[in-house]
Amino acid sequence: MAGHSQFKNIMHRKGAKDAKRAKLFTKLAREITVAAKLGLPDPAYNARLRAAIADAKAESVPRENIERAIKKASGGDQENYEEARYEGRGPGNVALIIEALTNNRNRTAGELRTILGKHDGSLGETGSVAYAFQRVGQIHYKPEAGSEDKVMEAAINAGADDVQSGEGGHDIFCAPDSLHAVTKALEAVLGEAVTSRLEWKTTMTTNVDGEDAETLMNLLSALDDNDDVQRVAANYEMSDEVMAKLGA
Secondary structure: OHHHHHHHHHHHHHHHHHHHHHHHHHHHHHHHHHHHHHOOOOHHHOHHHHHHHHHHHHOOOOHHHHHHHHHHOOOOOOOOOEEEEEEEEOHHHOEEEEEEEEOOHHHHHHHHHHHHHHOOOEEEOOOOOHHHEEEEEEEEEOHHHOOHHHHHHHHHHHOOOEEEEEOOEEEEEEOHHHHHHHHHHHHHHHOOOOEEEEEEEEOOOEEOOHHHHHHHHHHHHHHHHOOOEEEEEEOEEOOHHHHHHHOO
16 A cells, blocks of 8 residues: 555656646747747847747757747737736745736736735835846856856857856856847857846845745745746845755
């Protein structure tokens, strides 16, 4: 009986993992379709599409899925998704910027308001927390791309503004309008980046611990599970001890 129960538990967890991965693939495909629809269907001339494809490849989305998502943009039966940005607060007064692709703004806003309310948060007005972030272009490379000095030199020559290197790799920041040009210049020296996209970089952080930290992690997970949410930026900071307790 114990072995049978363990097997069922493993299958349940695998099913949950597969479902989460399928949802991620759907979100990535949606971003590719919207990017192709808003610009040219050729990533060489569409920076946003190029970034969306890079994100999909980083998550091992099959090539046929990517091609299907691009073709869907020129079809006549695709749903009309539009970009929407929501701002709010989470537990511990953490600032949140939630980016979504939705075909019904009122539905998405209602769902986000409910999720935030269940996790000691609230939805705010546009601009209510944007001051805690800076819009930047962010290009990420794995550690294998090169030493800190090599990446720094390449970033400077490419016209980037800042580089942050660590165990997880190299993050290169630039002005939003320069993202495509900087990415192309870096590729000539470092190869293709893991990701290249616009991000919200925090300009001030809020320390979170105790119950607020756990509730915040649950909130971010719930937002990630929402079908319309593409990306969430949060200005929280946690100690290594708190992160270890949460298993993060």
